[in-house]
Structure formats: structure tokens, C-alpha cells
Amino acid sequence: MRKVQYEFPLSDFTSEADFKRIKEFSKDKETPFLIVDLSKVEKMYDELVKNMPFVKIYYAMKANPLDEVISSLRNKGSSFDAASVYEIDQLLRLGVWPERISYGNTIKKEKDIAYAYKKGIRLFATDSESDLNKIARNAPGSRVFFRLLTESDGADWPLSRKFGAHPDMIYELILQANEMGLEPYGLSFHVGSQQRDIGQWDNAISKCKYLFEAVSLQGIQLKMINLGGGFPAKYLSPANELETYAHEILRFIKEDFGDNHPEIIIEPGRSLTADAGVIVTEVIMISKKAKMNQYKWVYLDIGKFGGLIETLDECIKYPVYSESRGYEEEVILAGPTCDSMDILYENHKYAFPESLRENERLYIFTTGAYTQSYSSVAFNGLPALKAYVI
């Protein structure tokens, strides 16, 4: 096998100055931990606004619910997509007005809808008759948007059929909402997280067009399309530039709706926060299972249950950086717990310098989304992932 020098495109993920700052900040702290760079979140927000001036942004806070991230986006003028009453409470505590909050989970307890309504929330997602009835009973007069079931081919973290309903059923729900005194406000869909096939938006927007027209024949004018999320973050798998997404999506909208298109909402989570996070971890152990084995096992002090759950089925491939140098060598990456499922990457082989050593720190980039809040509360006795905001 030809030997190749270890190379890592560090500048794709951080500037030299930023990396120095990360190292300086983290040097006396015990691993593992996540560092979230607020300025990067704000920069991504500005980029979104610049590239998609035609949208209203509802930050999907489940991606990263740190107070500092919320407050910073609140100051930028973002609205928020909340998944639970706990998230709504957090937003209100941080001074976000209820007018800027959408209760985006279609699975809601009756009492939670009542609570949200009492707190001033007037925008709800729905996708079933049951949920619609609960909204009508507990949040009279509110705006509702209806989630369409979509396919999610081409997404790294694909969507199941868990959310949304077929257009025919949505049509019925829109009429029912109208009759029940709710305001049928718009449609939503989600093409899947880290969606690389831009054409998926085209399909979904066409379905919206069809429904807009169908219900307008019944005298109902929908006013909004919620494009959901799915915009890319910088993992190892290449994705299109935000500019390309923005350009194409606007083209799809104009094709279907012309210049006078409905209000457009997006719910970015991952794309606003993932690139702003770096997890600092330490190599606990490097070993082989047998002398003749081709691959070494490299065990880190963070794993699937400590915040990297999106490595399930190796869906999300995080960039992992070593400061060592020399010839590269492919390894299996695993986590620290006694659970044998706690392997990060075995099929996709990560390469590190042969000189990689135990106790060395590794830097896992693009970990600002769906990490800290997912981590286990106490698995194997390990505490949940620490997070620092800089």
C-alpha cells in the first residue's frame, strides 16, 4: 500500500486565528466538551438573510438550545420554532415575544396547546385531525400551518414518514380548520436534514401550489409556505453552497407562484449552528484486537451516547482533526462507554497520522447542532456533554 502524508483541510472548517483561539480557550479544561462560537452563529444568520432576503427565519432551537445562542439570534431579529412547552418557556424566559414563536411539533398534548395559547402563542403546526381538534378547542382563532408528507431521498439524516400527511388529507384538514374558526395560514414540509438534492424542494413546492389552488376554489386563501430546514452544514460529505440553494429555491417558488409569492418561512437549525461548534476530545486508547489486524481501534472520550448520536448508521460524518503529522493510517473510531454499540465510524474509515498517540486531543468540527442536548444524562456514570460559549 502506498503511503500518503496525513492531510486535513483545516481551513475548510476554521481559520488559523479561530483555531488558535479554540486551543487557547480549551487548554486547561478537561475533555470532552463542546465549544460554540457565537460569532459564527451570527455570521451564518447574516448569510442566510443575505442569500434569502425573501424569507422569515424561525430558528429550530432543538438543534442547539443554549441560552446564549437563543439570545444572540433573538437580538438578530430571528423568530423561533419550538418543539415543546419546555422550549417555549425557555424562549419566553429569554425575552422572546410570543408573536415570534411557532409551536412546530405536530405531536402535542392538549394541555400543552392550552398552555402555549395562554402564553400568547398563536402559530401552530399540525398534520392530523386529532391535533387540529385539540388546537381548535384550546387555541381558538390561531393560525395553523399544515405539514405535508414528503420524500427525503438525498438527505444525510433522512426523514421517516413520522411527520406530515398526504395532500388529500391536508386538503380536508384545511377546510376543517376553516370551519372550526382557526385560520388556515399555510403549508410546511421538510426535505430532510442536510439535503443535497435541491430538486426535492421543487417537488414539495409544486405540491404546495396544487393545494393553494385547490383550497382557493373553496374560498380559502393560504398565505404562507414553510420550507422547513435541510440546509447544509460542513460535514465531510460535500454539499452545495447556500447561495445555490437560495437561488434555486427562489426559482422554484417563482415558477409556481410568480413574483407575488406567499410569505416564505424557513426553519434552519443545523445550518445555523453546526459549523459554530467544535468538540474537543482526547484519545483514551489505541489498540489492536489481533497482531495481524489491518485496523487499529482508536477510542475517544466522547461517543454515541455523549453527544454524537448522529453517528448512528454513520449518517453524519464529522470532520475530525489531529495535530500530529506523518503518514496517514485508517482506523476504527469508537467511544468510551461499555456499550458495544458505542462505535462512531467503522465502515467509513477515518485516517489519522500513524504518530497519533494516546492522550492527544482531537478536534471534531461542525458539532454545534444536535450534540449537547442529545447527550445521555448519566450513561456509564458519565455526565452530559459540557458546553462553553465563546
Added chain:
Amino acid sequence: MRKVQYEFPLSDFTSEADFKRIKEFSKDKETPFLIVDLSKVEKMYDELVKNMPFVKIYYAMKANPLDEVISSLRNKGSSFDAASVYEIDQLLRLGVWPERISYGNTIKKEKDIAYAYKKGIRLFATDSESDLNKIARNAPGSRVFFRLLTESDGADWPLSRKFGAHPDMIYELILQANEMGLEPYGLSFHVGSQQRDIGQWDNAISKCKYLFEAVSLQGIQLKMINLGGGFPAKYLSPANELETYAHEILRFIKEDFGDNHPEIIIEPGRSLTADAGVIVTEVIMISKKAKMNQYKWVYLDIGKFGGLIETLDECIKYPVYSESRGYEEEVILAGPTCDSMDILYENHKYAFPESLRENERLYIFTTGAYTQSYSSVAFNGLPALKAYVI
């Protein structure tokens, strides 16, 4: 399709009196939560002792690290298998003597070994040269046992190759340990959790026999075999009775080692605690995606990230009980979060009465192991799973 009355073998999982007690205890508490019945843990411990009088029990506390469970097993005379220094600290805080603690994780930081040694721990698992060196440097004179890589066909929650090393490498490690002034004490293996093929123990015990003899030719007498865990809990998939396991395993040991067999250790986790737990959950929503869909979706207020992570790939099939009655109907079961991966069972169809309704409570049995401590710290804003001990 022929209609069939809903039937659930409740008495397989609880007595009528116990179920009444669970309902009484839980009626004014907000779902979801876990109830752990200590008397059942104690009963399972007694059963193990009765059926396997030839073993020393090291409870794998990662399965359920609640203080009350630990204390109760401490009083019963159990020893403990700890996965981290955090678990060791918890054991010491609860008055478990260090002589009764095994540091069973083969992936250990150098400083954690030093810490454990300082606290009096003298029994360590290992499976690599790197880890062995760390133990020799930081825990001189300690007993070490060596983990063999085994296959785990037949297990519901199968093991990967993450832990253990091939016998040839273990042979080398044993000689090295001896030279480094450690006490090569024994061998360990793990056949996979919820292992239904008893023959897997036979294979592994034979490998132990081979190694005992190989190293005795070098003047080293190993004294112990650690059979790990893998004993069954009462999930939906049928398993053999504990008595059968005990009988067969003892037979395998005697076949290889005769009556004068080495000390035998087991590390039960799941089999001691799973059956003692019931999760009480509530149906949030029942819906269809299209009028013609065959299956309804039933959304619970607990899901994959709230404590039921072992439903991944539908590995573990928990018994889920409804108190409604009538004709049964197959459904898809999903969790409450906005994550589309948060589906519990879609391929294996769970049946409930057609009369199942929203707000109804369901009882998920056999949830005392690998639930609460696995649950996410704050995903979707939801708090980690609450646990009550009765």
C-alpha cells in the same frame, strides 16, 4: 382480515397486586416516568444466587445506577462492575468497599486508573497492551482479567468487536502482565446481551480452557473466569429460563475444568433490573397519514431519546400494555420529539385495542435496565426520564 380480541399476557410481567400498586402509585404523577420495584431486583438477585450458587455476582451498575438499587444489592452482598470513575465514586459514596468493585471498562484514561487505585480498587479488566501498561504504571500489583473477543450470534442487543482481543494476543498480554508485576487473575468474555443461544457460552468457556492451559505451561495459574452478562430479561422475544442457563453453563464449565473449576464471576445488569421497571407513558396522538393507510400512528410521550434508545433497529421489543379492551389493531409506535428517527416500532407491528384513545396511559414493562441513565439531557427541551423507586 379476521378480527381478534386484544389480549396481553399481563401475568407474564406483573402480578395483579403489583399492577394495582403501580397504578395507585402513579395516578397523580405526570407521565412519562419509570417506576423501579426494588423488591423485584432483590428477588432476581436471590434467584441468581439460588440457581448459580457457584458464582460471585458483580452487578453491572450501568444497567441501572439508581442509588436505591445499588444500596439494596450492596446489602444483599453483591459486588459491583463499574464502567467509569464516576460509577466508582458513586459506589464508594454508598458505602461499597473497594474490594467489592471491579473496574470493568477496558477503555480507561491513565489518570482514571490512578484515581481508582488510590481509592482502593485492585481488580481491572483489560484487553490491550496499551491499557495493560497503564495499569502496571498506576495500579501496581493489581489483579487483572483479560477480555476475550467473542462472537455474539443469537443476542438481541448484539456485541460488536469493540471489546476483547483474540486469544493469541491475550496469551501475550497475560505473560506481559506477569512480567510487569501485575497478577494475571483470569479471563472474561461477554456473549451479548439477552443471549438466547446457550451454546455461545460453551464456545467461550472452551477458549478459556485453552488459555488456562497455555499460560500454565509458562508457570502462570489463572484463577478466575468472568462470564459477563447476557442473561435474559422478559421482553417479547422468548428466552430460556434462568435455571436452564445456569444448568447448561455449569455443565460447560465442568466439561472443561472438572469439579475443581476456577472462581466464576458473572456481571448481570439487565437480568437483575430490567424486569423490575415499568415505564408509564401517555398516548399523545393517534393519526393517519392518508385515509387509505393501513396503519395508524400512535405517538407516545416517551421515545428513543427519552429512555428507549434500545428500540434502535427494533432490537429490544418491550411489552407495552393497554387497559382498553376490544378488537385488536396493528399500529406504528413513535415518540414525541421532532426527530423523525424517533420511531419505536414500525417493522414489528404492535397491536392495541381499536378503542385505544388519546390521553390513555400505556405501561411499558421490562424497562428497568438501560433506560433512565441513557435518556437525553434536554433533547427537544424535554427533561431526562424521571425515576421513582418503590
